[in-house]
Amino acid sequence: MRRAWQSTMIGLARSPRVKRWVQNTRATSTIATRYVAGETARSGVARAASLLASPGIRSSLFYLGEYVDTPGLVGENVEAKIEVAGLLGNTGMDVHISVDPTQVGQTLDPAMARRNVFSIAEAIARSSNNRPGVHALMLDMEDASVTDATIKLHDDVHAAKLPVALTLQAYRRRTQDDLRPQIRRGSKVRLVKGAFAAGPDLAFPRQSEIKENSRRLIDMMLSREARDAGFYPIIATHDDRLHAYTIERARGNGWQAGEYEFEMLLGVRGDVSHALAKSGERVRLYVPFGRDWWPHAVRRIGENPRNGWLLARSLVGNA
Numbered sequence: 001m002r003r004a005w006q007s008t009m010i011g012l013a014r015s016p017r018v019k020r021w022v023q024n025t026r027a028t029s030t031i032a033t034r035y036v037a038g039e040t041a042r043s044g045v046a047r048a049a050s051l052l053a054s055p056g057i058r059s060s061l062f063y064l065g066e067y068v069d070t071p072g073l074v075g076e077n078v079e080a081k082i083e084v085a086g087l088l089g090n091t092g093m094d095v096h097i098s099v100d101p102t103q104v105g106q107t108l109d110p111a112m113a114r115r116n117v118f119s120i121a122e123a124i125a126r127s128s129n130n131r132p133g134v135h136a137l138m139l140d141m142e143d144a145s146v147t148d149a150t151i152k153l154h155d156d157v158h159a160a161k162l163p164v165a166l167t168l169q170a171y172r173r174r175t176q177d178d179l180r181p182q183i184r185r186g187s188k189v190r191l192v193k194g195a196f197a198a199g200p201d202l203a204f205p206r207q208s209e210i211k212e213n214s215r216r217l218i219d220m221m222l223s224r225e226a227r228d229a230g231f232y233p234i235i236a237t238h239d240d241r242l243h244a245y246t247i248e249r250a251r252g253n254g255w256q257a258g259e260y261e262f263e264m265l266l267g268v269r270g271d272v273s274h275a276l277a278k279s280g281e282r283v284r285l286y287v288p289f290g291r292d293w294w295p296h297a298v299r300r301i302g303e304n305p306r307n308g309w310l311l312a313r314s315l316v317g318n319a
């Protein structure tokens with residue numbers, strides 16, 4: 001049932017006709033407002049400000065430009081990331097921006113992607129201007145074909161002492177080996193389960209194995225050695241058992257709330273993120289903005305069949 005629901009939603013996310021129809025005629029639908037902050041950088045920053053005001057949740061802004069396959073689209077993405085860095089800089093909030101390497105040209109021209117990543121990281125450094133906060137260009141991790149390149153981009157930007165962070169995926173078999181040097185280096189790493197398809201030679205096929213590996217990686221990220229190295233753990237999941245596990249490991253190894261953080265997606269399990277923030281944990285939401293909101297929103301709906309009501313209500317309510 002879950003699988004059939006997910007593949008229907010992935011089909012909807014990929015259909016250019018459906019996307020055009022929904023985005024052009026239903027831009028203010030319930031779905032868009034739940035999962036996406038709005039179309040412009042200003043609306044992203046406004047949503048980040050309201051989340052910080054209550055209940056004290058931080059944000060990572062993400063410009064929704066997916067399936068980027070021309071230099072023109074790459075340019076649009078880079079401009080949007082730099083614009084939002086400038087706007088965040090004026091607010092006093094964290095200048096924290098998520099970037100997919102393929103959005104900034106990784107598959108078109110890796111040298112161009114490298115220049116673009118450095119430009120965005122420099123804009124973040126300028127806008128945050130050494131004030132306190134967690135400022136970073138957060139590199140999202142995409143499919144296995146770009147893993148090495150993404151880690152290399154991170155390491156080069158880190159070596160240049162620019163604000164950068166890296167996402168690693170618990171479903172990949174290699175991740176413990178990728179994590180070790182990042183801990184030694186005192187990097188900022190966001191741990192996710194992984195959202196891309198990969199064969200059993202590269203990835204754990206079963207959910208139970210992915211969860212077990214998540215716990216092993218959390219053990220490494222919240223170890224005493226990691227704390228001594230100045231490492232910054234970011235646990236990005238909606239899985240409340242992993243939240244509890246993280247807090248238990250943190251307390252056992254001398255980490256205080258605020259020395260690590262949880263990250264979740266805007267619109268997903270808001271009750272859980274609010275409860276974590278209320279209990280004194282540092283929480284961040286991934287806040288997407290941009291015109292191209294449909295593929296992101298429909299994937300969130302596809303993650304849980306119970307979200308069917310939201311899709312139906314939105315379409316009927318706007319018909």
Ligand code: FAD
Binds near residue numbers: 140192237238268286
């Ligand atoms: P799950 O086991 O999927 O879910 C835990 C619980 O939350 C379950 O009860 C489930 O039903 C519920 N839940 C999950 N999603 C929904 C939903 N949409 N609606 C309602 N309930 C829901 N993946 C990558 O491969 N690369 C990345 O760079 C990346 N960046 C991410 C950044 C952030 C901040 C987050 C939160 C996720 C990111 N992901 C990324 C996606 C990630 O890999 C998982 O696919 C996704 O988070 C689902 O796994 P989960 O850990 O939340 O646990």
